[in-house]
Amino acid sequence: MSSSRHFHICTRCGNCCRWPGIVRLKNVEIDRIADFMGLSVDEFTSRYTDLTPDRRGLTLTDREDGACVFLEGDNRCRINPVKPDQCRGFPDRWSFDGYEQVCPAIKIRYRMRQVTHTGTQLNNTALAGRPDPYHVTPDPPLSEADPMPAKPDFYYRQSAALPYRWNDGELDILLITTLKKRHWILPKGIVEPGFTPWDSAAYEAREEAGVQGVIDQESLGEYETRKWGGTCRVQVFPLRVEEVLDEWPEQELRDRQWVPIAQAIEMVTTPGLDTIIRQAAARLVGA
């Protein structure tokens, strides 16, 4: 069974970055952008954000000409790999009449396979089935004296994809580097409210590693990492890779490498991740 969907190829005209309006930031996005720019959260928010008109959150600052502060001369986004979901979702996930009159993105139609009993078929997009992120409950109101709310519990619930493929009968794993390219890891991220852990993991695999395929809804287990003054628990889901993209959002930020499973176990340094990869080998080789 299949259904027709579409996505757009952006022509980089920059129009959407010049429109009047706000880019409402989620807390997780503030952390990501600050980290990407090598700034503390306080430095980032004071230099590049303003309170939204309803005083319920933060928005990116405008330049004097009204364009977003991160729009560069060649219409590229200075923070493209970590730009907010609101920007990332345009025009695919925005729907208003007449957007084509201001957005010349090229519309591409495609057919998408549906869920099977073993996993979610994520053919052309890992966004399949994700809810509209703009319907996430907004953060509590901010005040001038208390500009940053505490991190919510969902920050500490993450999911990762373990991308794999068969290569002449051998099982290969795709690893990526951290943003500072110091360690080899799996693509992973926060499971935001309303998202399933496996769809979120598949989304991160596309964003961070440029691969998509069939994500298994049965977790391989979880490991823990220390972050934001607490412990993040990361559930891991195998992703059978069907497509390796030539271009992907974080390609300039990370390296990626296919390696045999024994080598992957040697390369990862995060405690517990080697065990997860061994469990993947046991499950997949035995499958």
Ligand code: SF4
């Ligand atoms: S963050 Fe980037 S994509 Fe979003 S409005 Fe600013 S320049 Fe455009």
Ligand code: SF4
């Ligand atoms: S208006 Fe459309 S084509 Fe232009 S930069 Fe924005 S998404 Fe791309």
